[in-house]
Amino acid sequence: MTEPASTIDETLGELIADFDLLEDWEQRIEYVIDLGKGLAPLPDADRIEANKVPGCAAQVWLADDRDGDRLTFRADSDSAISKGNVALLLSLYSGRPASEILAFDAKAALDRLGLPQALTRQRANGLNAMVGRIRQAAMAADQNALGSPAS
Template sequence: MTPHASIDDTLAELVEEFDLLGDWEGRIEYVIELGKALPALPDADRIDANKVPGCAAQVWLAVRRRDDRMTFLADSDSALSKGNIALLLRLYSDRPPAEILAFDARAALDRLGLPAALTRQRANGLNAMVGRIRDAAAAAVQK
């Protein structure tokens, strides 16, 4: 990802990567690989307040504010959930709150075809992760 590329540019990069992978088996494997590359979440951030409710697995999402940008740190005890949150962090991390809120996550995820490849429970978890990110951005805008 190019430093400070727009969220739409980052989505376009992801779409290209997903298109090269072809079938869903390859795409899911790629998402899992994204999760393996996530930096370790500090133990101090593995708290109940950072858990994302509504996920099939345990997912932690910590929020950091730096200047006018939001950075997210995350982890999960499930390889697929960890991959899903890694993909979302690639889209959302290190962005201003207004850009996060202006981005249509549902359309983006549909463009990647991700919800269709997941079980209903996993898709609901993915939506819960997006919701937590958007809630953090909305709270930052109100401050």
């Protein structure tokens, strides 16, 4: 499992800098859509009901792999905007320890990027549902790490 080259806060800082260069919401949404185009294809084996994120306007699948308490996420959507949103979240969260994921204030980060305001209410709810699913996986990994014997 590959560790991210930067901390979650550094990654957020890079995203903020990118977003600040964009002049309006249309450009920001286009940027998010472009992020989604960079997602690796999600294998059919991961396109299962258990990986669907409820509460999204579009179909969104989010799968995770655990290595100790570190999580790597894979995702896809049938909507360009939702796919971009989940790609943005993966850039923040994937490859990180559960404790780092759980300590990160996603709401403040997304508000700083201005994403919820740029989206319809239904898409903003979907974005929050994606964050919720990522946090659920992190809580499960964190609980497993707490319950495992010390080496």
